[in-house]
Amino acid sequence: MTDMQAKTPLILALPKGRILKALGPVLHHTGFKPAQDCLDESSRRLRFPTSSPGLDVVRVRSFDVATFVAYGGADIGVCGADVLLEFDYPDLYAPLDLGIGGCRIAVARPKGSGDEEPPEGRSRLRVATKYPAIARRHFASRAINAEIVHLHGAMELAPALDMADVIVDLVDTGSTLRANGLEEVETIAHVTSRLIVNRIALKTRPEEVGSLIERFRSAVAQSVQKGETA
Secondary structure: OHHHHOOOOEEEEEEOOHHHHHHHHHHHHHOOOEOHHHHOOOOOOOEEEEOOOOEEEEEEOHHHHHHHHHOOOOOEEEEEHHHHHHHOOOOEEEEEEOOOOOEEEEEEEEOOOOOOOOHHHOOEEEEEEOOHHHHHHHHHOOOOEEEEEEOOOOOOHHHHOOOOOEEEEEEOOOHHHHHOOEEEEEEEEEEOEEEEEEHHHHHHOHHHHHHHHHHHHHHHHHHHHOOOOO
16 A cells, blocks of 8 residues: 555545445455544544545545545445446446445335226326436336436325325335335335446556455455354
8 A cells, every 4th residue: 555655545435324334344344444433423524534544535425425436526435326326427337246235226105005006007107206317217118207206305205295106215124114104016126335436546546446446345255254244
């Protein structure tokens, strides 16, 4: 890492929330120890030094990690495959599945609507989601025109308030759906967190970025061996 120290530090973008917590053991095994308050959600800081002078960490919203990396604000990052599917940035390379943050993108509708015409049998649906691109592609593949109601949260309320017929959202246990009178009817994609890299950074600083990728690869293997991934 001596070459890295001589240059501008590489920037690693990490997501706030549950993925950051799940990433803790992997970060530990990389050997790059971020400042103590990096994993503290109450910290107001957004950029943190690490134990390596050649690497800094920025902590951003999970949905923004891919944008930071795609536009060069960060060289490398961690984000869910759902974000990659939604934005499909050409400047991103995803070399490693970290095997954490497992969940799924699913279609859900009000319980008890099974006697009504199923979604796949309709030509038009109103869909509440924070994934407009994923939803449109999914329903277009079934010859359904999806009218998108773009929400950033509380999608579960939309069908009960007659805002939408179905929702497309990230689902883990399904408890939030059930608590709000919804049932999961279809899985669009299974999601885990990925290590992503800016292609230009990989091209211009191949040894440093490549070394980081390998450190993460080794760290994931150690976490799996110790049963720490979830």
